[in-house]
Amino acid sequence: MHDIRALRSDPAAFDAALARRGAAPEAARVLAVDTELRAVLTELQEGQARRNEASKAIGAAKAVRDEGAAAVLMAEVAVLKERMPALEERARVGEATVRDALLALPNAPAADVPEGADEHGNVEVHRRGLVAAFDFVALEHDELAGPLGYDPDAAAAISGARFAVLKGPVARLHRALGQYMLDAQIAAGYTEIAPPLLVRGAAMLGTGQLPKFAEDSFHTTDDRWLIPTAEVSLTNLVRERILAETDLPLRFVALTPCFRSEAGSAGRDTRGLIRQHQFDKVEMVSITTPDASEAEHERMTGCAEAVLDALGLPYRRMLLCAGDMGFSARKTYDLEVWLPGQGQYREISSCSNCGDFQARRMDARFRAAGAKGTGFVHTLNGSGLAVGRTLVAVLENYQQADGSVRVPDALRGHMGGVEVLRPA
RNA sequence: GGAGAGGUGGCAGAGUGGUCGAAUGCGGCGGUCUCGAAAACCGUUAAACGGGUAACCGUUUCGAGGGUUCGAAUCCCUCCUUCUCCGCCA
Numbered sequence: 001m002h003d004i005r006a007l008r009s010d011p012a013a014f015d016a017a018l019a020r021r022g023a024a025p026e027a028a029r030v031l032a033v034d035t036e037l038r039a040v041l042t043e044l045q046e047g048q049a050r051r052n053e054a055s056k057a058i059g060a061a062k063a064v065r066d067e068g069a070a071a072v073l074m075a076e077v078a079v080l081k082e083r084m085p086a087l088e089e090r091a092r093v094g095e096a097t098v099r100d101a102l103l104a105l106p107n108a109p110a111a112d113v114p115e116g117a118d119e120h121g122n123v124e125v126h127r128r129g130l131v132a133a134f135d136f137v138a139l140e141h142d143e144l145a146g147p148l149g150y151d152p153d154a155a156a157a158i159s160g161a162r163f164a165v166l167k168g169p170v171a172r173l174h175r176a177l178g179q180y181m182l183d184a185q186i187a188a189g190y191t192e193i194a195p196p197l198l199v200r201g202a203a204m205l206g207t208g209q210l211p212k213f214a215e216d217s218f219h220t221t222d223d224r225w226l227i228p229t230a231e232v233s234l235t236n237l238v239r240e241r242i243l244a245e246t247d248l249p250l251r252f253v254a255l256t257p258c259f260r261s262e263a264g265s266a267g268r269d270t271r272g273l274i275r276q277h278q279f280d281k282v283e284m285v286s287i288t289t290p291d292a293s294e295a296e297h298e299r300m301t302g303c304a305e306a307v308l309d310a311l312g313l314p315y316r317r318m319l320l321c322a323g324d325m326g327f328s329a330r331k332t333y334d335l336e337v338w339l340p341g342q343g344q345y346r347e348i349s350s351c352s353n354c355g356d357f358q359a360r361r362m363d364a365r366f367r368a369a370g371a372k373g374t375g376f377v378h379t380l381n382g383s384g385l386a387v388g389r390t391l392v393a394v395l396e397n398y399q400q401a402d403g404s405v406r407v408p409d410a411l412r413g414h415m416g417g418v419e420v421l422r423p424a
Numbered sequence: 425g426g427a428g429a430g431g432u433g434g435c436a437g438a439g440u441g442g443u444c445g446a447a448u449g450c451g452g453c454g455g456u457c458u459c460g461a462a463a464a465c466c467g468u469u470a471a472a473c474g475g476g477u478a479a480c481c482g483u484u485u486c487g488a489g490g491g492u493u494c495g496a497a498u499c500c501c502u503c504c505u506u507c508u509c510c511g512c513c514a
Contacts, residue, residue: 041474045483052483055495059442062494074494081494242434242471244452314466365471367434373469 001102001360004034015109020322022117030101044087045232061129069348101203103291104212107357109322110331122334123321128305129314131338132397136390139403140341141395142272145170147403147423148207148395150273161270162262162277163308164388169421171336173394173407176414178387181307182255185384188303190253190284195233203236205314206362214264224286231381234285239362242374243287248366249296250287253384255280274346274387280387289366292355293378301333304349304384310410313393314338316345317391330355337389341396348389379424391402 007014011027019025028262045070047134061070114123131190142150149167156163164172186192204210204225207216207233227233234252243250258281283301288296301317308315320332329352336345356376367375398406405421412419 028425038474041483046476048484049482051494063442070494156474198433244434363472 001357002105003360004030004098004102008034009033014108018105020109020113020115020142021106021325022323023106026101026105033097033101035087037091037098040090040094040311044084044091047084047087049078051077051084054080067266068372073237100211103361106327107325107330107354109207109325110353110355113325113331114319114321115323117323118321119324120322121321122318122413125319125333126315127314127316128309129312129338130316131314132340134161134340134399136401138340138343138396139399140272141339141377141392144341144395144399144403144405145273146407148421149424152271159277162275168251168424169418170391171404172418173421174387174391174417175396176407176411177390178255178280178282180411180414181385181387181390182253184307184310185253185284185303188306190251190303192255193230193234193237193252195227195237195254195256197227197232197233197259199232199236200224203232203239204400206239207232207235208326208361213326216261218259218261227256228260229258229281229381229383230254230256230283231285234283235287235379236362237285238287238359238364238377240247240378241364243364243366243377245289245366245368248287248289248377249292251342252285252287253282255282255387257281273392276388279389282384282387284351284382284384287364288378288380289368290375290378293353293355293380296378296380297331297333297351300382300384301335301351303334304351304382307385307390308335308337308348309332311390311394312410313390313397315348326350327351327359328352328354330357335385337393339396341399346389346392348393349383349385352380354381356378 002014005028007027011031014027015025034258054077058073058077061067061073063374099354106320114121116122140403142152149170151165151167152163155165158165180193198220201210201223209225209228216226220226225232234254237252238250257278259278260273261278262277265275273279284300285297286293286300305315305317315335315337317338318334320329325332332352334347335349335351337348338344339346355378358379359376364377364379366377367374394408394411395405399407400420402408403423405423407415407419
């Protein structure tokens with residue numbers, strides 16, 4: 001959520017910042033409501049001040065048994081109070097209108113975010129790792145995984161499209177990846193959290209999934225939401241809190257299932273494990289002071305890259321352009337892993353600095369030692385990594401001519417000594 | 425699911441209709457003392473919003489939302505939530 005004061009002080013700059021990501025101008029409309037609201041508030045508060053003053057005088061008059069003076073004052077307050085409900089209602093509606101408008105606006109892109117309307121505007125920052133040359137035709141992961149233990153038909157029978165059943169060695173490799181990556185981020189300084197997977201609407205509002213993107217997530221019959229990412233649970237750990245500056249940064253990591261309705265992506269990535277309604281992900285979240293968030297963003301992205309390095313998976317880092325970023329982000333790096341079967345780079349991690357955008361929605365603040373007042377924290381989140389897509393990458397990059405798949409060295413400790421997955 | 429008790433400032437914890445934004449303690453900050461520190465002592469210390477160049481003034485906030493009242497932390501209703509006991513349960 002934006003600071004209304006930024007909009008007031010320079011509406012043109014406000015609209016210009018949002019225009020960078022394709023959002024329509026809103027400043028004039030919000031400003032009109034805000035201006036009227038403030039006039040109403042002033043009038044309402046003047047009435048409340050007089051009422052409070054008179055009420056104290058009534059108490060004083062009654063204390064000295066001056067019923068006549070009390071009656072006069074009570075009559076005055078009675079008149080005053082007739083006007084109050086209408087003003088209160090106008091203030092309530094005005095405040096809700098401004099708030100709803102601000103909640104629906106995406107974050108403003110950081111200054112160093114490139115211009116662009118969609119993924120074609122993204123800028124490659126660097127590439128890492130060696131793209132292996134295959135002396136046979138590399139298969140896509142779903143073809144490879146079938147004989148190893150991947151059963152989309154069983155999943156479809158149980159749950160429908162976009163679900164997977166993993167079996168035997170593939171299930172174990174999947175579990176090993178999750179454990180390995182979680183352990184890696186714990187070693188990198190993140191505190192492991194086992195969070196709720198069902199959350200309130202308020203939590204989804206805090207991180208920005210609501211109110212605009214309700215159709216992207218699953219909603220339960222008792223009015224909770226299945227988390228589309230552990231970012232929701234982890235970031236909301238600091239909601240409505242005032243942290244000491246000395247407690248920052250906070251670094252959290254969790255390995256959780258994530259649930260996405262994938263409304264609007266019908267027909268895309270229908271085969272295989274790339275796009276599922278349910279998938280596991282290792283998620284990192286950092287809570288920092290405003291001064292520290294940029295460096296933390298680089299650090300976090302580095303933590304995600306370290307996993308790809310350790311697994312020996314080639315990848316590139318992309319700086320997303322203004323038009324391709326998520327709603328809450330002010331700057332995002334995507335990591336894209338090379339998939340030899342598909343012959344292209346695919347997103348496997350996304351690391352975003354949200355600035356104070358989510359903190360304002362959650363009311364997450366910090367207090368600097370000795371300083372007066374509070375400030376909003378900065379929040380960052382990043383995948384380190386998406387487990388299902390990492391499994392895809394390992395399968396495709398470590399495949400051999402006979403359809404077997406080598407286990408990356410880094411995973412040996414989590415695979416009980418298994419070095420190669422062989423077709424049944 | 426049944427019964428009961430709670431939710432107050434950064435934290436702990438008083439406060440059952442008026443002068444209560446709220447005692448007290450802890451913590452924080454400033455000072456005295458000290459070569460320095462500790463201890464002790466003194467002072468100070470909530471947030472958000474509106475108005476104002478500012479000093480400052482005002483409003484709101486005691487889990488949330490309604491209500492009663494001239495006036496609500498305090499009384500009433502609904503909801504959320506925590507704890508205790510019972511029941512059920514992986």
